[in-house]
Amino acid sequence: AQSxxxxxxxxxxxxxxxxxxxxxxxxxxxxxxxWYVQYPGQHLQLLLKYFSGDPLVKGxxxxxxxxxxxxxxxxxxxxxxxxxxxxxxxxxxxxxGGSYIPTFGRGTSLIVHP
Amino acid sequence: DAGVTQSPTHLIKTRGQHVTLRCSPISGHKSxxxxxxxxxxxxxxxxxxxxxxxxGRGNFPDRFSARQFPNYSSELNVNALLLGDSALYLCASxxxxxxxxxxxxxxxxxxTVT
Numbered sequence: 001a002q003s004x005x006x007x008x009x010x011x012x013x014x015x016x017x018x019x020x021x022x023x024x025x026x027x028x029x030x031x032x033x034x035w036y037v038q039y040p041g042q043h044l045q046l047l048l049k050y051f052s053g054d055p056l057v058k059g060x061x062x063x064x065x066x067x068x069x070x071x072x073x074x075x076x077x078x079x080x081x082x083x084x085x086x087x088x089x090x091x092x093x094x095x096x097g098g099s100y101i102p103t104f105g106r107g108t109s110l111i112v113h114p
Numbered sequence: 115d116a117g118v119t120q121s122p123t124h125l126i127k128t129r130g131q132h133v134t135l136r137c138s139p140i141s142g143h144k145s146x147x148x149x150x151x152x153x154x155x156x157x158x159x160x161x162x163x164x165x166x167x168x169x170g171r172g173n174f175p176d177r178f179s180a181r182q183f184p185n186y187s188s189e190l191n192v193n194a195l196l197l198g199d200s201a202l203y204l205c206a207s208x209x210x211x212x213x214x215x216x217x218x219x220x221x222x223x224x225x226t227v228t
Contacts, residue, residue: 034216043118104149106156
């Protein structure tokens, strides 16, 4: 069974600080990787995704993530956070092929102080 | 365009009762999936339906069932409710079944079992 670990459960930063949220997964086959974000009072929405090709993917609002296959990691980064980035961030792994079983991490709560 | 809509937004039930949650996907989306999100955890996959057929099932007891209608809307049914079923139930739609089709989430139904 696949699993997703998000090691940082709560992160507090000041505006302009750099952000890196860790995501590690366990699955032996090919995977599709996603980061979803949930802003306060809003629904989950897609931040960025990786299917294949360039392991460095760019998403909305200046976020990017790097897929490192050897480390089973898909860490999310942003060079300079803003107060509006305060949200819950979820890493998700979808196994490619076979049965459809998406797996989400437990989430990281990010608070950015102005 | 209207997003994914779920009803009701909140629900309070007693142990042993059953509940039906409803979801209308984004227009043109043929796949609907259901998730349970317990406080402090990420969404946990329950079911996926595509073209009115079950295409994936998570690790949930048989008390959980779902179906998809010809207009692609969906219902999630839970029988013999337990206190542990209290959670936010999320519905997500996507254009196709494939693992690389991004999910669009609704705001969820908050179920409280007393």
